[in-house]
Structure formats: C-alpha cells, structure tokens
Amino acid sequence: MLPLHFTDAATPFELAYTGSFSVPLVLLSLLIAVLAAFASISHVELMRATPSSSVRFRWHLIGAVAMGAGVWTMHFIGMMAFRLPLEEVYFDPGMTLLSVLPAVIAGYIALTVVEQPAPRASAILIGGALMGSGIGAMHYLGMSGMHVEARMLYEPSLFALSVIIAIVMSSAALSVPRLMTALTSEHPFRSEGLAFKLISASLMGLAISSLHYVAMSATLFLPVDQPSTTIPAQPLDETLIATLAVIASVFLLVISTLTVIFRFRLIAVDKVAEASVKEARRLEDRFSKIVSRLPGMVYQFQLAPDGHMSFPYASDAIQPLFGLPPESVKKDATPILQLTHPEDLNGVLASISESADTLNGWRHEYRIRLGQRERWLQGNAVPEQLADGSTLWNGFITDVSEQKQYEARIHELAFYDELTGLPNRRLLKDRIELALAASHRHRQYGALLFLDLDDFKSLNDTLGHSFGDELLKILAGILTGRLRDLDTIARLGGDEFVIVIGEIGTEQKQAAQHAGLFAEELLRLITEPMNLKGYRYRCAASIGITLFSGAEQTSEELLRRADTAMYEAKSAGRGMIRFHDPQTQSILARRFRLETEFRQAMERKELCLDYQKQVDRRGHCVSVEALLRWQHPEQGLIPPQEFIPIAEDSGLIIPLGQWVMEMACRQLAIWQAQPSTRRLKVSINVSARQFLQSDFVEQVMDTIHHSGAHPEGLCLELTESLVLADLDDALIKMQAFRKQGIQLSMDDFGTGYSSMAYLSRLPFDEVKIDKSFVQQTGENHSGNEWIIIEAIINMAHNLGMRVVAEGVETENQHHLLGQLGCDCFQGYYLGRPVDLSSLDLSLSREIPA
Numbered sequence: 053m054l055p056l057h058f059t060d061a062a063t064p065f066e067l068a069y070t071g072s073f074s075v076p077l078v079l080l081s082l083l084i085a086v087l088a089a090f091a092s093i094s095h096v097e098l099m100r101a102t103p104s105s106s107v108r109f110r111w112h113l114i115g116a117v118a119m120g121a122g123v124w125t126m127h128f129i130g131m132m133a134f135r136l137p138l139e140e141v142y143f144d145p146g147m148t149l150l151s152v153l154p155a156v157i158a159g160y161i162a163l164t165v166v167e168q169p170a171p172r173a174s175a176i177l178i179g180g181a182l183m184g185s186g187i188g189a190m191h192y193l194g195m196s197g198m199h200v201e202a203r204m205l206y207e208p209s210l211f212a213l214s215v216i217i218a219i220v221m222s223s224a225a226l227s228v229p230r231l232m233t234a235l236t237s238e239h240p241f242r243s244e245g246l247a248f249k250l251i252s253a254s255l256m257g258l259a260i261s262s263l264h265y266v267a268m269s270a271t272l273f274l275p276v277d278q279p280s281t282t283i284p285a286q287p288l289d290e291t292l293i294a295t296l297a298v299i300a301s302v303f304l305l306v307i308s309t310l311t312v313i314f315r316f317r318l319i320a321v322d323k324v325a326e327a328s329v330k331e332a333r334r335l336e337d338r339f340s341k342i343v344s345r346l347p348g349m350v351y352q353f354q355l356a357p358d359g360h361m362s363f364p365y366a367s368d369a370i371q372p373l374f375g376l377p378p379e380s381v382k383k384d385a386t387p388i389l390q391l392t393h394p395e396d397l398n399g400v401l402a403s404i405s406e407s408a409d410t411l412n413g414w415r416h417e418y419r420i421r422l423g424q425r426e427r428w429l430q431g432n433a434v435p436e437q438l439a440d441g442s443t444l445w446n447g448f449i450t451d452v453s454e455q456k457q458y459e460a461r462i463h464e465l466a467f468y469d470e471l472t473g474l475p476n477r478r479l480l481k482d483r484i485e486l487a488l489a490a491s492h493r494h495r496q497y498g499a500l501l502f503l504d505l506d507d508f509k510s511l512n513d514t515l516g517h518s519f520g521d522e523l524l525k526i527l528a529g530i531l532t533g534r535l536r537d538l539d540t541i542a543r544l545g546g547d548e549f550v551i552v553i554g555e556i557g558t559e560q561k562q563a564a565q566h567a568g569l570f571a572e573e574l575l576r577l578i579t580e581p582m583n584l585k586g587y588r589y590r591c592a593a594s595i596g597i598t599l600f601s602g603a604e605q606t607s608e609e610l611l612r613r614a615d616t617a618m619y620e621a622k623s624a625g626r627g628m629i630r631f632h633d634p635q636t637q638s639i640l641a642r643r644f645r646l647e648t649e650f651r652q653a654m655e656r657k658e659l660c661l662d663y664q665k666q667v668d669r670r671g672h673c674v675s676v677e678a679l680l681r682w683q684h685p686e687q688g689l690i691p692p693q694e695f696i697p698i699a700e701d702s703g704l705i706i707p708l709g710q711w712v713m714e715m716a717c718r719q720l721a722i723w724q725a726q727p728s729t730r731r732l733k734v735s736i737n738v739s740a741r742q743f744l745q746s747d748f749v750e751q752v753m754d755t756i757h758h759s760g761a762h763p764e765g766l767c768l769e770l771t772e773s774l775v776l777a778d779l780d781d782a783l784i785k786m787q788a789f790r791k792q793g794i795q796l797s798m799d800d801f802g803t804g805y806s807s808m809a810y811l812s813r814l815p816f817d818e819v820k821i822d823k824s825f826v827q828q829t830g831e832n833h834s835g836n837e838w839i840i841i842e843a844i845i846n847m848a849h850n851l852g853m854r855v856v857a858e859g860v861e862t863e864n865q866h867h868l869l870g871q872l873g874c875d876c877f878q879g880y881y882l883g884r885p886v887d888l889s890s891l892d893l894s895l896s897r898e899i900p901a
C-alpha cells in the first residue's frame with residue numbers, strides 16, 4: 053500500500069475540489085454489497101452440511117472470494133458514483149487487482165465466525181475488528197491505485213471514523229446468530245433461515261458501504277501545479293474498469309448463487325435420501341420389534357408354477373419355532389416340510405393347493421416333529437397372484453401346542469371324570485343315545501347297569517377320603533377291563549357307576565339272562581379282596597338293571613329305571629342284583645309327584661289342622677291333639693302317612709312343623725282367653741328333625757310368646773325313638789321345657805325296645821299307649837295285650853305319669869281300659885278328628901264353664 057497522506061493545519065481546504073455522487077450508482081453499489089454478503093453467507097449452509105474438511109474449506113474459500121469480489125465491485129461502483137471536476141482518472145492495474153485480496157480475507161474471517169451457531173463474544177469482537185480492517189485495507193489500497201491530476205489527502209478524524217464504522221458494523225453482522233438465538237429462545241433459531249441471511253448480509257453491506265462513503269468523505273482532492281509524471285504505462289480507464297468490475301462481479305455472483313442453489317438442491321436431495329434411509333431404518337426397526345413381539349413367525353411363502361416352494365422372508369422366530377435359520381428356507385421350503393408330521397403333511401399340501409387355486413385365505417393346524425418332541429402349529433396367511441404366475445402368501449405361524457393341551461384338558465373335564473378318567477354323565481348320555489340307535493338298527497337288546505357301592509361312606513369316615521378315592525380308581529380299572537369295545541362305563545359321582553352293554557340278544561329273556569350273568573360276574577370281581585394302601589379290603593355293591601331295545605326310549609328314562617332297580621337291590625340287602633320293576637317305578641313316580649305338589653301345597657295354603665279330643669273317665673274333653681291334614685284340590689284328602697314321610701325325607705318337615713306349632717299355639721291362646729275352654733290343653737306331635745335342632749327350645753318359646761298363649765296349656769308328643777336317638781341332648785331339652793311349664797308326652801309307647809329301661813329317667817308327664825296294643829285286644833278280656841296294657845298303666849302311675857290310650861274304637865275297649873285305671877281316652881269311639889268349627893261346637897256342649 054502506498055503511503056497515505058493526511059491533512060494538517062496548513063492544508064488549504066478552500067482550494068479542494070468539490071465532488072458529487074450519483075444516487076443511482078450509490079444505490080447500486082449498496083445493493084451489490086448486500087448481494088455479495090448474501091451470496092457469501094449462503095455458503096455457511098454448505099460448510100455445515102459437508103462432513104469432509106477439504107470440501108468444507110473449498111466452500112469456505114469460494115464464499116470468501118464471492119464476498120471479496122462483491123466488496124471490490126461495490127468499491128469501484130462507488131468510485132464511479134463520485135464525480136470530480138477533473139479531466140482524466142486512471143487506475144493502476146496491479147494495485148487495483150491487489151486490493152481484492154484484503155476483501156477476500158475479510159470475507160473468509162466473516163464466514164469463520166458466522167459458521168458457529170452461537171459464536172462467543174470474543175470471537176465476534178476479534179472477527180469484527182479483522183473484517184472491518186480488511187474492508188478498510190481494500191478501500192484504501194484501491195484508492196492508492198487511483199491516479200488523478202490532484203493531490204489526495206485524508207482527514208484523520210474521518211479516516212479513523214471510517215475504520216471504526218467498518219469494525220462496528222462488521223461486529224454487528226457477526227453477532228446476528230447469537231442475538232437471534234437469544235431473542236427466539238422459545239423457537240430455536242435456524243442459521244439456515246432466510247431471516248439470518250438477510251440481516252447478516254444487510255449489516256455486512258452497510259459495513260462495506262459505510263466505510264466506503266465515510267472514507268470518500270475523508271478524502272480531500274487539492275490542485276497540483278505540475279501534471280503527474282507517474283501515470284502507469286497501461287492505465288485502466290475508470291469506465292472500462294467499472295464495466296469489467298461489474299461484469300466480473302455479476303459473473304461471480306451468478307456463479308456463486310447458482311452454485312449455492314445447486315448445492316442446496318443436492319443437500320435437499322441428500323437430506324431427503326438421509327431422511328428416507330432413517331425412515332426406512334425406523335420402519336424396519338419398528339417392524340422388527342413388532343415381529344419380535346408377535347407370538348409366532350411372520351413369513352412370506354411362495355409357490356412357483358412348477359410347484360417349487362420357498363420362504364422369501366421368514367422372521368427370526370423361525371429359529372425357536374422350527375429350529376432353522378431364516379436363510380435355510382429362503383430358496384427352498386423342503387427343510388420345513390421335512391419337519392411336518394407324516395400324518396399331517398398331505399393335509400398341509402392339500403390346503404396350500406386349495407388356497408392357491410381359490411385365492412382364499414389359508415388357515416391350517418398341523419403338527420411338526422422336533423426330535424422326540426411334537427408341536428402343534430397354526431398357520432394363517434393371505435395369498436396373492438404374482439405376475440409370473442406364482443402365488444405369494446403373507447402371514448404368520450404360531451405355536452398352539454399349549455392351546456391344544458388346554459382344549460384337551462377342557463374336553464377331558466367336560467366329558468370325563470377327573471378322578472377315575474371314566475366318562476362322566478354328559479358323555480354317558482351321548483353313549484346311551486348311540487347304544488339306543490345301534491340297538492334299534494341291529495334289532496339287538498342292550499342293558500344299562502347302575503352300580504352303587506355298599507357302605508362306601510363308612511370307608512370314607514373311618515380311613516379317610518383318600519382311601520375312598522383310591523378304591524374308586526381301582527374299581528374303575530377292574531370294571532373297564534371286563535368291558536368290550538362297544539360297551540361303556542361311566543362314573544356319575546360319589547360311588548355310582550353306570551355300565552352300558554350292547555348286542556346281548558335278540559330276545560328279551562335271552563338278553564335278561566345275559567345281563568344278569570354279566571352283573572354277577574361284576575359282583576364277583578368287585579368283592580374279591582384288594583390291597584387298599586396296605587389294608588386288605590373287601591368291597592360290596594348293589595346293581596340295578598334295565599333292558600332297552602330301541603330308539604323310542606331316552607337316556608334319562610333308562611337311568612331312572614336302573615336307579616330305581618338299584619335302590620330295590622339295596623333294600624334287599626348287600627351285594628344284590630335287581631331288574632327294573634314297572635310297579636315300583638309307578639310308586640316312586642307317584643311319590644315324586646306328591647313331593648312336588650306338596651311343596652306347592654304349602655305355598656297355596658292347602659294344609660290345615662284338624663283336632664281330635666282326649667276325654668277323661670267322666671267323659672269330659674280335657675285335651676285335643678292337633679293333626680295335620682292336606683286337602684288336595686284334585687285328589688281330595690291325602691292321608692298323613694303318605695305326605696309326612698315325604699316331608700321328612702325332603703327336609704320340609706322343619707318349616708311344616710313350625711307352621712303347625714304357630715297355628716296350634718295361636719288357637720290355644722284363643723281357647724285360653726275363653727272361660728269355658730281356658731283349661732283345655734293342646735298336644736302337638738314333634739318330628740325327630742325338629743327336635744334335634746340345637747335351638748328348638750328357643751323356637752318353641754318364641755312361638756308361644758308371639759301367640760300370647762300360656763305354656764302350661766301346651767303338650768309336646770315325643771316318640772320313643774326320637775328321645776333315644778340322643779338321650780343326653782333330649783334330657784336337657786325336656787328339662788328346659790318342664791321349667792317353662794310345657795308338658796311332655798311319650799307317644800306310641802310300647803313299640804320300642806328300651807321303653808321300660810329309660811322311662812324312669814325321662815321327665816314325661818304322660819304316656820300314650822300305642823293304638824296297635826289297643827286294637828289287637830279285640831273282645832278277649834284275658835289276652836296278653838291286656839296284661840301289657842295293665843303293666844304300662846301301673847308303671848306310669850307309679851312314676852307319677854298319667855296314661856292316655858290311643859285307638860279306642862269300641863265301647864268294650866273303653867270300658868276295659870277304664871277298669872284298668874287308664875286316665876284319658878282317644879279314638880273314633882270318642883270322636884273323630886274334626887275341623888276347628890266342628891270342635892268348637894262340640895266343646896260348647898260338653899265342657900261346663
């Protein structure tokens with residue numbers, strides 16, 4: 053750079069030439085400066101996007117050259133915009149070209165700082181100082197190459213100001229990334245954005261332009277006395293150099309811009325490609341994760357037109373499923389087909405062929421063999437026809453071995469007994485239906501045997517249920533071993549077995565004989581001694597048999613008949629065999645109907661109480677016995693001996709007894725409220741199941757309390773067998789009743805075996821002689837019955853008990869019982885059981901007030 057000359061106090065400022073600026077050219081110079089900076093900054097993206105350091109340097113250098121050329125062009129356009137009243141203006145070629153270098157260096161420094169996403173303050177300050185200095189060096193070096201017929205001087209203050217402005221504006225331009233990041237913290241700043249480029253380029257353009265025009269203002273042109281003799285040999289005319297500068301700048305700017313645009317497109321393509329690769333990898337990873345979590349193998353299976361089979365794709369699950377790597381079946385599916393169970397292979401190939409022909413979805417279950425293990429698989433796939441004529445299935449194969457085991461277990465639980473493994477009731481019903489159909493088709497008789505063990509409960513109670521279970525399993529094996537393939541044995545539950553045998557004869561007699569012999573053989577096998585967990589045990593059973601000969605019968609009907617026959621066998625004794633008897637079945641059917649209707653009778657209030665008088669020796673009614681009656685709407689009056697046993701067996705006797713107690717106590721309270729009947733007592737029969745209830749005493753007392761009756765008017769009739777069933781408990785309850793004033797009567801005395809031994813221990817108030825003794829006396833005055841009756845009366849009186857005779861039906865019986873000292877009498881001779889209204893009418897006539 054040539055020496056710079058500055059003004060001083062002796063400088064004749066008034067002689068200086070006055071220059072002017074062309075506004076269009078000034079604006080053009082400013083635009084070129086901004087465009088140059090914009091083109092240069094655009095290389096930042098290329099620098100950041102390039103992983104190669106050498107390529108990054110090339111883009112860095114190209115951007116710096118673009119800025120240097122633009123700054124240089126702006127300088128000379130600005131020089132053209134400045135007009136002096138001088139004839140000739142020349143430029144030195146060497147110095148003019150050399151002035152480009154500082155501008156390129158300044159551009160390089162600027163890109164070095166701006167490349168950083170958030171440059172440090174020190175980097176901004178140092179970079180701004182170097183960039184401003186480089187722009188200043190370019191300007192003043194270019195001014196040194198300018199030759200005019202005048203002396204150029206620089207005003208020191210404006211010279212310094214031009215450099216300071218260049219440094220400040222350059223620092224501001226370099227701080228744009230940092231400032232925009234701070235201002236847009238909520239939305240992260242992108243240095244590739246248009247806003248960054250425009251702001252940085254504008255500030256750099258202002259830095260370049262400000263320095264130039266401030267520096268031009270600092271330049272003073274003074275006239276000279278002698279023309280300059282140092283004009284270069286080949287000077288550049290300012291018009292030519294300006295034209296060349298503009299052409300060169302525009303060319304560089306265009307090339308730079310096109311390069312940037314082209315590179316942006318390449319980068320965009322690279323980004324799209326990179327994004328596509330990432331997306332492909334992401335989808336592949338997601339697919340792999342999904343496939344790895346599926347319960348089976350995802351695959352593609354291809355069937356070529358020539359019949360060749362392959363798996364173009366198989367997930368990694370093929371390894372645990374088939375024990376094969378995916379590559380082993382990619383070109384040939386033979387390894388998998390070789391693992392298929394021989395019994396299932398043809399079915400698999402047939403299903404594949406059908407799916408290929410119809411293009412319907414493929415779904416098939418089959419087995420494979422892996423060494424000694426067998427595995428159930430289920431395949432599901434959707435086929436599609438390819439252009440080459442082959443068929444491609446996309447689907448998955450899962451291991452359903454565990455599901456098959458569950459299904460087999462469910463089937464076993466649904467149709468087989470868990471303990472013995474024999475068919476249960478559900479499967480037995482199907483087998484019976486098949487046997488009936490076969491019997492009808494072959495015109496052969498069959499038989500159904502119902503076998504029930506004797507004293508099985510005793511075995512469970514004494515040795516425990518594990519011994520009982522062991523016995524059932526042993527018997528299941530014994531019985532099964534005796535059957536033919538067409539026969540069936542089932543366990544219904546507990547100790548009940550049912551055996552169905554077929555084809556035992558075309559004639560009923562022949563079939564019955566065959567079934568009987570078969571049953572005898574079963575009993576012989578069952579009764580043989582067996583080892584039961586170390587115990588030598590001998591079993592016994594009862595068998596009921598019913599024959600069948602066609603499809604007109606039902607399984608339920610046959611089971612019911614055989615069950616009835618089995619109970620007949622049990623009634624006959626241990627180890628018995630009985631065939632079904634239609635008459636017995638009729639009796640049981642009537643009993644069943646009665647039980648059903650009896651339940652409804654309680655709800656419909658078809659039950660009522662009749663009362664039968666008990667009179668003393670004077671003929672006065674001192675007590676009545678409440679007797680239950682059932683008035684059936686269709687069958688009329690049903691005897692108690694028919695429905696009372698049903699109530700006892702079904703458990704209805706407890707609510708029934710409570711109802712009788714409530715009705716009788718309620719009527720007792722009514723009689724006790726009337727003077728004419730206040731001393732009348734009411735006797736009620738108590739069943740064994742009622743009496744054995746732990747809270748029976750409390751129930752009776754609560755009933756009396758709610759009815760309003762006095763307990764002294766109530767008499768409970770207890771049978772001998774009831775009391776002796778649990779003597780200690782009976783004694784406690786009887787003493788509790790006696791404390792409350794309730795009287796107790798021993799009903800049906802004389803029919804048991806221990807009456808005499810226990811009568812003295814029990815707190816009875818009266819004894820009722822059973823009507824069987826009275827009715828057997830007849831007209832004979834000296835029979836044994838009278839001796840027994842006399843002994844009962846004497847014994848009861850000696851124990852302080854009164855005596856009531858039941859079943860008194862003749863005058864002679866009444867007279868003789870009176871002579872023997874009997875206290876009260878009850879029977880048809882003295883009055884039949886009557887309803888309440890009839891009894892009230894009779895009492896109003898007989899009992900004095």
